[in-house]
Amino acid sequence: xxxxxxxxxxxAAQHKGRILAQRIGESPDMLSLVRERMEPFLKEVMKxxxxxxxxxxxxxxxxxxxxAQTQRGEKGLFRPLxxxxxxxxxxxxEVVASGQPYASDLFFSKxxxxxxxxxxxxxxxxxxxxxxxxxVDFKFDELTQLISAxxxxxxxxx
Numbered sequence: 001x002x003x004x005x006x007x008x009x010x011x012a013a014q015h016k017g018r019i020l021a022q023r024i025g026e027s028p029d030m031l032s033l034v035r036e037r038m039e040p041f042l043k044e045v046m047k048x049x050x051x052x053x054x055x056x057x058x059x060x061x062x063x064x065x066x067x068a069q070t071q072r073g074e075k076g077l078f079r080p081l082x083x084x085x086x087x088x089x090x091x092x093x094e095v096v097a098s099g100q101p102y103a104s105d106l107f108f109s110k111x112x113x114x115x116x117x118x119x120x121x122x123x124x125x126x127x128x129x130x131x132x133x134x135x136v137d138f139k140f141d142e143l144t145q146l147i148s149a150x151x152x153x154x155x156x157x158x
Contacts, residue, residue, distance in 0.1 A: 062087035
């Protein structure tokens with residue numbers, strides 16, 4: 001019958017997170033699929049964006065190619081992900097099957113216990129073929145602060 005203020009805010013956060021993930025995924029550094037080029041770029045993105053908890057690139061074989069995490073001291077928490085196969089993860093399956101961006105519902109990170117949202121987008125080569133999947137975990141509390149600070153072109157981008 002009506003949409004709560006929280007639901008509107010959650011939808012706005014999903015929209016903004018999806019836009020940011022897509023813009024990151026379109027970077028020439030990401031398109032290179034070279035770890036030595038991607039990871040410095042990802043670290044710079046994370047310096048500029050405190051709302052990101054984790055950002056990673058996964059190959060179509062389900063194995064991570066590159067990752068970065070925001071907080072000092074958290075690297076050990078996420079290290080096991082470099083050996084994990086993501087073929088069965090919903091965000092991975094959805095993007096591979098549909099070729100479209102994926103946005104999760106809110107959930108608590110099993111690594112940090114923080115409320116997060118996952119966004120995953122295809123990384124495409126110059127012919128439009130999906131060559132990897134970029135996933136970004138946003139800390140919900142900081143993503144909501146970001147919404148009011150986004151440039152007008154991002155806020156109005158539908």
